[in-house]
Every structure is written in C-alpha cells, then in structure tokens.
Amino acid sequence: MLYALKIATRYLTASKAQTALLVFGVAIGVFIFIFMSALIGGLAEFIMMRTAGDMAHITIQAEAVDPALLQPNTGRTVLLVQEPTTQTTAILKDTAAFLPLIEALPGVTGTSQQINGSGFLTRGVQVTQVSINGLEPGHESVIVNLASYITEGTANLGAGGVLVGKTLAEDMDLSLGQTVRLQSAQAIDAALTITGIYEIGSGGPDRRQAYVSLATARTLFALPQGVTRIEIKLADLYTADALAPRIMALTGLDAKSWTEQAAQLLEALQAQAQTGFILKAFALLTIIIGVASALLLSTYRRRPEIGIMRAMGAGRWFVMVVFVSQGALIGLMGGLFGAAAGYGVLLAFPSRVSFGPGQSGLPIDIRQGAYGLAIWLTTLGAILASILPARAAARLDPVTAIGQ
Amino acid sequence: MTALLEVRDLVKTFGMGEAATRVLHGLTLTMEAGELAALLGPSGSGKSTLLTILGTLMHPTSGSHTMLGLDLTTASDSALTEFRNLHIGFVFQFHNLLPDFTALENVCFPTAVREGRETTAARTRGQELLVRMGLADRVHFPTANLSGGQKQRVAVARALMNRPELVLADEPTGNLDRASASQVMDLIAEINHDEGTTFLISTHDEKIAALCRRQIVVGDGIVTG
Numbered sequence: 225m226l227y228a229l230k231i232a233t234r235y236l237t238a239s240k241a242q243t244a245l246l247v248f249g250v251a252i253g254v255f256i257f258i259f260m261s262a263l264i265g266g267l268a269e270f271i272m273m274r275t276a277g278d279m280a281h282i283t284i285q286a287e288a289v290d291p292a293l294l295q296p297n298t299g300r301t302v303l304l305v306q307e308p309t310t311q312t313t314a315i316l317k318d319t320a321a322f323l324p325l326i327e328a329l330p331g332v333t334g335t336s337q338q339i340n341g342s343g344f345l346t347r348g349v350q351v352t353q354v355s356i357n358g359l360e361p362g363h364e365s366v367i368v369n370l371a372s373y374i375t376e377g378t379a380n381l382g383a384g385g386v387l388v389g390k391t392l393a394e395d396m397d398l399s400l401g402q403t404v405r406l407q408s409a410q411a412i413d414a415a416l417t418i419t420g421i422y423e424i425g426s427g428g429p430d431r432r433q434a435y436v437s438l439a440t441a442r443t444l445f446a447l448p449q450g451v452t453r454i455e456i457k458l459a460d461l462y463t464a465d466a467l468a469p470r471i472m473a474l475t476g477l478d479a480k481s482w483t484e485q486a487a488q489l490l491e492a493l494q495a496q497a498q499t500g501f502i503l504k505a506f507a508l509l510t511i512i513i514g515v516a517s518a519l520l521l522s523t524y525r526r527r528p529e530i531g532i533m534r535a536m537g538a539g540r541w542f543v544m545v546v547f548v549s550q551g552a553l554i555g556l557m558g559g560l561f562g563a564a565a566g567y568g569v570l571l572a573f574p575s576r577v578s579f580g581p582g583q584s585g586l587p588i589d590i591r592q593g594a595y596g597l598a599i600w601l602t603t604l605g606a607i608l609a610s611i612l613p614a615r616a617a618a619r620l621d622p623v624t625a626i627g628q
Numbered sequence: 629m630t631a632l633l634e635v636r637d638l639v640k641t642f643g644m645g646e647a648a649t650r651v652l653h654g655l656t657l658t659m660e661a662g663e664l665a666a667l668l669g670p671s672g673s674g675k676s677t678l679l680t681i682l683g684t685l686m687h688p689t690s691g692s693h694t695m696l697g698l699d700l701t702t703a704s705d706s707a708l709t710e711f712r713n714l715h716i717g718f719v720f721q722f723h724n725l726l727p728d729f730t731a732l733e734n735v736c737f738p739t740a741v742r743e744g745r746e747t748t749a750a751r752t753r754g755q756e757l758l759v760r761m762g763l764a765d766r767v768h769f770p771t772a773n774l775s776g777g778q779k780q781r782v783a784v785a786r787a788l789m790n791r792p793e794l795v796l797a798d799e800p801t802g803n804l805d806r807a808s809a810s811q812v813m814d815l816i817a818e819i820n821h822d823e824g825t826t827f828l829i830s831t832h833d834e835k836i837a838a839l840c841r842r843q844i845v846v847g848d849g850i851v852t853g
Binding site: 538 | 680683685686705706709710712713714718720724725726727728729737738740741742743744745746786790
C-alpha cells in the first residue's frame with residue numbers, strides 16, 4: 225500500500241500542471257458545495273428566525289368545556305335558560321402549580337402567561353377592531369421579541385400602558401403618549417396611554433394588535449384569576465414535537481407544538497432543503513465525472529508503464545491501488561483547498577447578526593458550510609470515480625501495453 | 629547443469645476463425661541453469677512470442693511450459709505474476725524504465741512491489757547493482773537524464789534485482805551504438821559467469837550471438853537449430 229501510494233504521489237507530482245488543474249476543478253466543486261450548504265442552511269435558519277422564531281413553540285390553550293346534556297324525563301319538556309355570564313373564554317387556572325414544572329423541563333427557555341381576546345381601539349371618532357394580548361410585565365419579549373421591534377417608546381408594559389403596531393398608529397394617526405380607549409368584547413373599556421409603537425414587519429400584528437399588561441387584560445376581560453393561554457419558547461424549536469406530549473403528560477393540559485399550525489412552513493423548508501440537496505449532488509457529480517475522465521486519460525497515457533510494472537511482477541491489485549490512490553489524493557487535496565476557499569469567502573459575508581430584524585444582506589451561515597462532510601464526500605467520490613479507470617489499468621494486457 | 633525450463637509442443641495462435649494466425653507450431657526447447665544463449669531467427673519467426681510465453685506474460689494456445697519444476701501452462705494470473713517477480717528478469721529493446729523515477733528507484737521496483745515498500749536492504753542491493761553497471765554517479769539521476777546505454781544498463785540492473793534464475797532479453801543492444809552494446813553484453817556475460825544467472829537473448833546481431841555459448845535458431849515457429 226505504501227509503495228503504491230508513493231508511485232501515485234510521484235505520478236501526480238510528475239504532471240504538476242495537470243494535477244493542479246484537476247485539484248482546482250475539484251476545489252471549485254467543493255467550494256460550490258460549501259457555499260450552497262451555508263446559503264441553504266442560513267436561509268432556512270433566517271426564515272425560521274423571522275417566522276417560527278417569533279412564534280410560540282408550544283402553546284397551551286384552555287379547552288372549552290362542552291355543556292352537560294340534560295336528559296329530559298320521558299314525556300316532559302325541559303326548558304334551558306342560559307344565565308348571563310361575563311366569562312366567554314375558557315381559562316387555565318392554577319398556573320402557579322404547573323408553570324414551574326414546565327419551566328424546569330430541559331430546552332424550555334421561557335414561558336408567557338397571556339390573556340387574549342378581541343376588542344376595539346377608539347380615538348375620538350375613529351374605531352378599529354383589534355386583537356388584545358395581555359402579557360406579564362417583564363415577559364413582553366419572551367415569545368415575540370417586542371423589544372427588538374420597538375420603533376418608538378418602550379416595550380415595557382406598565383399599568384395603563386398599551387403598545388400598538390406602526391401601521392395601526394399611522395391609520396389612526398396615533399403617537400407616543402396619546403391616550404386611547406380600549407374596549408373588550410365584554411364591553412368593558414379602559415383609557416390607556418400609548419407607551420410604545422412597534423414594527424414587526426407583518427401586516428396582521430402591525431395593523432390589528434394591541435399589547436397591554438396582564439392586569440389591564442384581567443380588567444378588560446373580567447378575569448380575576450387564571451389566563452387564557454400559555455406560550456412556551458424552546459432553545460431548539462425542532463424539539464417541540466417531542467416536548468409537547470411530555471408537557472401534556474406532566475400537566476394534563478392540551479399542549480400543541482408549533483408544527484401543527486405551521487405545516488406549510490415546514491413543507492417549504494423541506495422543499496428548500498431538497499433543492500439544496502440536489503444542487504450539492506450535482507456539484508458532487510461534476511467532481512466525480514471530472515476525476516474519472518482525468519484519470520482515464522492518465523491511465524491511457526501511462527499504458528506502457530502499467531505494462532512494465534506488470535512485467536516486473538506488479539499484480540492487478542497493485543495497479544488498481546496506484547490509480548485509486550491518485551483519485552483519493554486528488555479528492556482530498558481538492559476537498560481541503562475547496563473547503564479553505566469556501567471558508568475564506570464565507571468570512572467576507574455578514575455574520576448571523578444580519579439574520580436579525582431590520583438587518584440586510586445574504587442570510588449565509590458560515591457555521592453551516594458542512595466542511596468536513598464536503599471533504600469526506602469529495603474524497604469518497606474521487607475514490608469511486610477512480611475505480612473504473614483503475615480497473616481498466618489493472619486489466620491491461622502487459623504485452624500489448626509494453627508494445628505501445 | 630540441470631534443466632531450468634522446458635517448453636514442449638508449444639503452439640500459439642492469435643485471432644480466431646479465418647483471421648487466426650499461428651505463430652508457434654509445436655516448438656520444443658529445454659534450457660539448463662547457467663546457460664548464456666542467443667535466440668536467433670528472422671522477423672516473424674516467433675522469437676518475441678516465445679520470449680513472452682517464457683516470461684509468463686502470455687499463455688500458449690497448447691503445449692506445456694515448465695520452469696523450476698513448476699507447470700506454468702495453466703497457472704493463474706496472480707500465480708504467474710508472483711512467479712515472474714521472483715524468478716524472471718526482463719531487459720527490453722527500448723529499456724522501458726519508469727520515466728518519473730530515478731535510476732535507483734527503477735532498479736528497486738521489483739523488490740519494492742513485492743515487499744510493499746523500498747526497504748534499506750533493497751536500496752543497498754540496488755546501489756550495488758548500479759555500481760557494478762558502472763553507474764555509481766548516476767544512482768539518483770532521473771532516468772530521463774541518462775544516455776541510451778546508461779538506461780539499458782539500469783534495465784539490466786533492474787532485471788537482476790530479485791536474483792532471478794532466468795533473464796529474458798529482447799534485442800537488448802538493438803537500440804545502442806557499438807560501444808554501448810559491447811558494454812552491456814560484457815556485463816551480461818560477467819553476471820552469467822559470476823552468478824550463474826541464465827540468459828536468453830533475442831537478437832539479429834550475429835556478433836552478439838557469437839558472444840553467447842549457445843545459439844538457438846527459430847524459424848516458422850519451431851526450433852530449427
């Protein structure tokens with residue numbers, strides 16, 4: 225093996241220009257592979273950060289209880305009368321009992337207790353229907369990173385404060401410090417001061433959302449205790465499917481993973497990943513074809529030498545190892561140079577900070593260059609590519625080859 | 629002297645059907661160990677084909693081929709490769725050295741290919757052979773930088789590297805000037821005398837043939853004299 229490797233190395237160094245060209249070609253293929261990995265991976269992460277990143281990864285919603293069916297006795301009529309009630313939404317009680325259990329689970333980075341409902345925002349004669357989100361003060365940015373989207377004021381929700389979207393503010397000509405009236409669907413209203421204006425960049429939240437403190441929401445929706453929803457953020461959003469059943473088992477509550485509501489997003493990401501896979505496969509195929517054709521030429525050029533080696537007692541296996549080693553060395557060198565070039569070029573692109581809101585630039589993630597995989601696959605591909613020419617070399621008739 | 633090799637009723641046909649060409653027509657030959665023999669005959673008489681079969685690079689169509697008491701007629705490719713490496717040396721008309729290697733690396737090749745690496749012992753033996761061939765100052769020269777005569781002497785050294793019982797030389801001086809040819813033949817005769825290595829030299833040159841103790845004449849695919 226060592227001697228075959230020596231001969232392979234000598235053959236490569238004997239034709240420096242040809243070898244350099246071949247290694248350069250392989251390196252280009254590896255560079256494309258790495259660049260595509262970083263781009264596709266970065267794009268996927270970018271999309272996730274800008275979509276699912278601002279979503280609750282697991283949501284616990286109180287389940288509405290079906291009214292009990294009153295079975296009338298035979299021959300009698302039952303008259304049902306619904307008593308007036310201020311509570312129209314199912315609530316989660318005793319959150320203090322199970323929230324610590326959820327927060328203690330590995331991978332859970334934060335929880336947000338919320339009271340949600342619909343209502344109307346009024347300023348003078350202008351009235352707009354809004355979705356009201358009551359959040360715990362200090363937990364405003366646990367799910368949606370409100371602090372990063374604030375364009376005016378602050379994300380901190382104090383008593384009597386409300387945060388509105390930029391589009392809503394423009395539509396109603398609202399500005400920081402103004403007082404507006406917020407009325408819930410239960411016809412309870414409150415006068416609130418605009419303490420912050422945010423711009424998420426999404427039509428719905430920017431136009432029809434109003435954030436208030438949990439205390440204000442309790443007043444508006446007449447909920448002296450409990451919450452309507454608990455949202456959970458995870459360190460790795462892809463663990464949500466596994467963690468949601470654990471939370472259900474732990475609390476007995478209906479915990480839903482974000483993937484149940486974002487199937488289309490997942491499909492799009494999978495399609496994108498498949499596109500990247502195909503592009504990378506083509507890059508690899510180009511490498512294999514390039515190495516195979518170059519080694520076929522090399523085999524043809526060295527036919528007399530192969531004949532001499534065979535005459536001197538070199539077996540078919542030895543000849544095969546010489547040519548396969550050449551392929552492996554070309555693949556390895558091309559892989560290393562391509563990976564180094566890929567890393568160097570990717571360094572010039574903005575870091576992952578550009579994935580954040582309000583930043584621009586190609587969402588390329590240098591960490592997702594798959595450098596080791598690229599080198600490994602290229603070397604393997606080059607070895608596979610060299611098998612055909614190596615077999616052809618090993619099968620050469622030494623008498624014919626020497627005579628050429 | 630004892631019989632080193634024997635071929636009996638050797639037939640070799642190339643091609644099939646109407647295109648078939650029979651080159652050897654039942655050739656029989658015996659060689660004893662330590663012989664220095666010239667193989668003579670006109671072009672197309674079957675000399676090269678006989679050397680190729682004796683060198684285990686080709687199977688005969690029929691007949692038998694034994695060397696060192698082993699029947700090589702139907703031996704496998706791997707068995708013949710190993711046998712060739714250990715017991716047979718080749719010297720070709722056009723030296724046929726590996727062009728990207730030095731003189732010493734070429735000489736060491738038959739041993740290195742068997743042992744999987746160039747051992748110190750092999751390098752020492754290779755150097756000794758090159759010194760004996762008068763190439764002490766060319767040991768580490770790339771073969772491309774050597775003259776024709778020097779290349780052929782390297783080829784002789786390579787053929788002797790594994791101390792083979794038989795060296796087959798196909799027109800070893802055919803491409804050399806008179807002085808170089810004489811130098812190569814002197815070396816061959818010296819090694820044959822000192823080490824008892826058997827040489828079979830195919831040649832058209834009667835002066836070269838005259839230096840050999842035995843002349844084997846081939847005509848129309850059989851030994852005629």
